[in-house]
Amino acid sequence: MLHDQYVTLRELRADDAAALLVHVSPPEVSRHIAPAPTTVEGFKSFVRWTHAQRRRRLHAAFGLVPAGNLRPVGLLQFWPIERDYSTAEWGFVVGQQYWGTGLFGRGARLMLDFAFDTVGVLRMEARSAQVNARGNGALRKLGAIPEGTLRSAFRQGTRVADHVMWSILATEWRSVPRAGDGQG
Numbered sequence: 326m327l328h329d330q331y332v333t334l335r336e337l338r339a340d341d342a343a344a345l346l347v348h349v350s351p352p353e354v355s356r357h358i359a360p361a362p363t364t365v366e367g368f369k370s371f372v373r374w375t376h377a378q379r380r381r382r383l384h385a386a387f388g389l390v391p392a393g394n395l396r397p398v399g400l401l402q403f404w405p406i407e408r409d410y411s412t413a414e415w416g417f418v419v420g421q422q423y424w425g426t427g428l429f430g431r432g433a434r435l436m437l438d439f440a441f442d443t444v445g446v447l448r449m450e451a452r453s454a455q456v457n458a459r460g461n462g463a464l465r466k467l468g469a470i471p472e473g474t475l476r477s478a479f480r481q482g483t484r485v486a487d488h489v490m491w492s493i494l495a496t497e498w499r500s501v502p503r504a505g506d507g508q509g
């Protein structure tokens with residue numbers, strides 16, 4: 326469990342499924358990401374999968390719980406690209422009512438601190454659909470660097486889109502000013 330005064334990141338629970346369905350599944354939220362479950366049962370099965378993957382050290386999934394809430398309103402996840410997690414990839418989604426509130430940025434910093442400082446990630450990758458202005462904007466704000474275009478990398482039904490490859494290096498992450506250090 327990771328937390329600051331505004332947000333907690335914690336392991337998903339089976340009884341989070343209904344909240345995840347509300348926040349993650351609407352088409353305007355999931356438009357640019359891999360298809361999310363569309364039922365409570367689907368999310369319960371996803372939660373079980375995250376537990377099994379964590380036990381095998383193949384995936385870390387966190388529910389993003391705003392202070393004062395009991396249930397997650399979004400998800401942050403990362404998984405290894407290299408088996409030893411030296412290179413990893415992350416993904417994220419937050420319920421629309423929380424967009425632009427700063428919640429994502431706070432949760433992302435907690436998870437990235439954990440990934441770089443505790444897990445030992447040296448390079449964290451993210452792929453974002455080129456047309457996903459919010460996703461790309463949020464990554465840029467965190468200090469991620471766009472490295473190039475992955476052509477036709479994202480398929481959703483008949484729709485095919487390009488991805489932007491973003492990365493954050495551990496060395497860069499440690500030089501990013503943090504809230505509370507006088508630079509916002």
Ligand SMILES: CC(C)(COP(=O)(O)OP(=O)(O)OC[C@H]1O[C@@H](n2cnc3c(N)ncnc32)[C@H](O)[C@@H]1OP(=O)(O)O)[C@@H](O)C(=O)NCCC(=O)NCCS
Pocket residue numbers: 353354355357358416417418419420423424425426427428429430451452453454457458459460461462463466
């Ligand atoms: C991606 C996501 C988690 C970001 O959370 P958020 O609260 O919306 O992010 P923020 O508001 O902190 O940052 C988004 C930035 O993109 C900017 N942005 C939004 N629309 C934009 C546009 N059309 N063009 C350029 N920038 C844009 C925002 O203005 C904001 O920057 P600012 O704070 O400087 O104004 C959230 O939007 C989400 O869950 N989206 C759906 C799922 C998704 O796309 N996941 C990403 C997969 S890579």
